[in-house]
Amino acid sequence: xxxxxxxxxxxxxxxxxxxxxxxxxxxxxxxxxxxxxxxxxxxxxxxxxxxxxxxxxxxxxxxxxxxxxxxxxxxxxxxxxxxxxxxxxxxxxxxxxxxxxxxxxxxxxxxxxxxxxxxxxxxxxxxxxxxxxxxxxxxxxxxxxxxxxxxxxxxxxxxxxxxxxxxxxxxxxxxxxxxxxxxxxxxxxxxxxxxxxxxxxxxxxxxxxxxxxxxxxxxxxxxxxxxxxxxxxxxxxxxxxxxxxxxxxxxxxxxxxxxxxxxxxxxxxxxxxxxxxxxxxxxxxxxxxxxxxxxxxxxxxxxxxxxxxxxxxxxxxxxxxxxxxxxxxxxxxxxxxxxxxxxxxxxxxxxxxxxxxxxxxxxxxxxxxxxxxxxxxxxxxxxxxxxxxxxxxxxxxxxxxxxxxxxxxxxxxxxxxxxxxxxxxxxxxxxxx
Numbered sequence: 001x002x003x004x005x006x007x008x009x010x011x012x013x014x015x016x017x018x019x020x021x022x023x024x025x026x027x028x029x030x031x032x033x034x035x036x037x038x039x040x041x042x043x044x045x046x047x048x049x050x051x052x053x054x055x056x057x058x059x060x061x062x063x064x065x066x067x068x069x070x071x072x073x074x075x076x077x078x079x080x081x082x083x084x085x086x087x088x089x090x091x092x093x094x095x096x097x098x099x100x101x102x103x104x105x106x107x108x109x110x111x112x113x114x115x116x117x118x119x120x121x122x123x124x125x126x127x128x129x130x131x132x133x134x135x136x137x138x139x140x141x142x143x144x145x146x147x148x149x150x151x152x153x154x155x156x157x158x159x160x161x162x163x164x165x166x167x168x169x170x171x172x173x174x175x176x177x178x179x180x181x182x183x184x185x186x187x188x189x190x191x192x193x194x195x196x197x198x199x200x201x202x203x204x205x206x207x208x209x210x211x212x213x214x215x216x217x218x219x220x221x222x223x224x225x226x227x228x229x230x231x232x233x234x235x236x237x238x239x240x241x242x243x244x245x246x247x248x249x250x251x252x253x254x255x256x257x258x259x260x261x262x263x264x265x266x267x268x269x270x271x272x273x274x275x276x277x278x279x280x281x282x283x284x285x286x287x288x289x290x291x292x293x294x295x296x297x298x299x300x301x302x303x304x305x306x307x308x309x310x311x312x313x314x315x316x317x318x319x320x321x322x323x324x325x326x327x328x329x330x331x332x333x334x335x336x337x338x339x340x341x342x343x344x345x346x347x348x349x350x351x352x353x354x355x356x357x358x359x360x361x362x363x364x365x366x367x368x369x370x371x372x373x374x375x376x377x378x379x380x381x382x383x384x385x386x387x388x389x390x391x392x393x394x395x396x397x398x399x400x401x402x403x404x405x406x407x408x409x410x411x412x413x414x415x416x417x418x419x420x421x422x423x424x425x426x427x428x429x430x431x432x433x
Contacts, residue, residue: 015148020140020197024133027193029156031091034183035126036164038098041172041179042115048176049109059112063119064381068374070127075370076232078131079363084198087136090129091191095184097121102180131366136198138357138365147354151298154346158292162285235367238360244418245372248352251413252376255315255348258406259341260383261390262318265403266338268387269396270331283335287342294346301347302354308414310351314344316411319404326401334400341407355420 015021043056077086101118104110141149171179239245271280301310321337324330353369360368390399 015141015145015152018141018145021137021149023193023197024136024140025152025156027190028133028153029159030186031190032157032160033164033167034098034179034186035122036160037168037171037179038122038183040165040168041176042119044172045105045110045176045180046112046115049111051112055112059115059119062116063123066120066123067127068378070124071370071374072232072235072367074124074127075131075235075367077128078135078366078370079234080231083132083136084194086128086132087194087198088191090125090132091187091194093125094122095187095191097125098180098187099184102177102184105180106175106177127370131370134357134369135362135366138362140197143358146357147302147350148299150350150353150357151295151346154298154350155292155295158288158295158346161288162292232367234364235369235371238364238368239371239375244420245356245368247416247418248355249372249375251311251410252349252352252372253379254410254413255345256377256380257383257386258315258403258410259345260380261386262338262341262383262403264384264387265391265396265399266334269391269399270334273331279331279335283338286335286339290339290343291346294343295350298347298350302351307351307420308417310344310347311414311417312411314341314348314411315407317341317344319407319411322400322404322407326397326404329397331396334396337400337403359420 042059046056046059047053097118101110101114104114137149137153138146168179171182239249266283267280270276270283273279305313318337318341321333321340325333325337356369356372357365387399390402394402
């Protein structure tokens with residue numbers, strides 16, 4: 001396969017003219033920006049309230065754990081329930097949760113219990129929002145432009161990561177409650193965008209695509225309703241039965257684990273050196289810019305580079321630069337390898353996402369993307385521990401050698417890449433329901 005996504009035909013309107021996509025993108029760009037600020041501000045607020053660093057770190061761990069637990073039920077709900085209601089409900093719940101926290105911060109020190117409740121509620125709402133939004137995007141964007149849409153969605157997250165830290169610092173200096181209040185406001189804007197874009201269904205179809213009323217009579221006998229467990233595990237069964245999808249999530253799991261470990265090796269290994277904090281901050285900023293660039297380059301790469309070459313290029317480039325860091329002892333080469341992966345991993349992620357959006361049946365799409373995301377990320381939390389163990393026993397250059405070998409192995413895996421699944425029935429962009 002020489003191109004994952006076909007070129008966009010001239011007759012298909014550009015995404016810049018797709019009003020529904022633009023409104024959703026703007027709403028979520030603001031929401032991502034606000035959430036990125038809260039991610040930075042909340043631990044600092046807890047520390048200012050007299051809590052220990054362990055307590056602040058525990059809140060972050062709870063956030064990751066709750067997200068993984070909530071992911072599968074969220075995918076099931078997105079396939080079975082009205083996506084408009086799920087998205088609106090998620091935004092409004094987060095508005096109330098973060099807004100209440102902002103008011104509390106303004107009046108008195110924040111108790112840990114309130115911070116935990118806010119984090120749990122916000123993360124669960126986010127996990128419910130994501131697959132519902134993915135299904136809506138799949139309907140309002142033409143099949144030929146799904147790759148560009150997914151890359152722009154990735155780009156907005158990287159843009160938020162670039163802008164949010166500076167904004168959080170400025171607003172935090174004014175008043176600790178201000179960045180939280182801004183975050184709450186962004187959820188209100190996002191809810192408004194959802195309310196405008198996602199309209200009521202025009203056809204007599206339920207959330208699983210089943211016809212109802214007169215449509216059901218015309219369609220003839222309906223299949224017997226499946227049991228709950230069968231419906232709930234539909235995404236897992238689809239992944240298990242499709243060799244290409246199974247390969248993708250396992251490859252993604254290995255890549256996520258290695259990259260997570262490399263990130264913390266950079267923070268711990270480089271940060272422990274003289275002036276290391278400045279070097280780490282510069283590297284993280286460069287990585288965010290690289291991730292943004294990679295997201296924007298994704299449509300071009302999908303049109304002109306084969307899938308196998310894309311999957312090889314990312315880890316192979318990182319392996320080469322990390323090998324240079326090993327042989328030369330250069331911190332710059334280590335950071336360059338990290339940034340190169342930040343440039344190419346978004347391309348790989350958006351490419352997999354595009355294939356799934358085109359190939360997975362609509363009625364189980366939410367369950368498939370949440371199941372695949374869980375498998376791909378379930379070992380990612382082990383990355384920081386792996387980095388710590390390596391640095392406890394090895395120097396930073398030798399640690400770079402270990403990562404070079406790991407990414408070289410990942411670069412060799414695409415040799416056995418199965419054939420992608422057949423595309424599901426394409427549909428032009430239409431009004432979301």
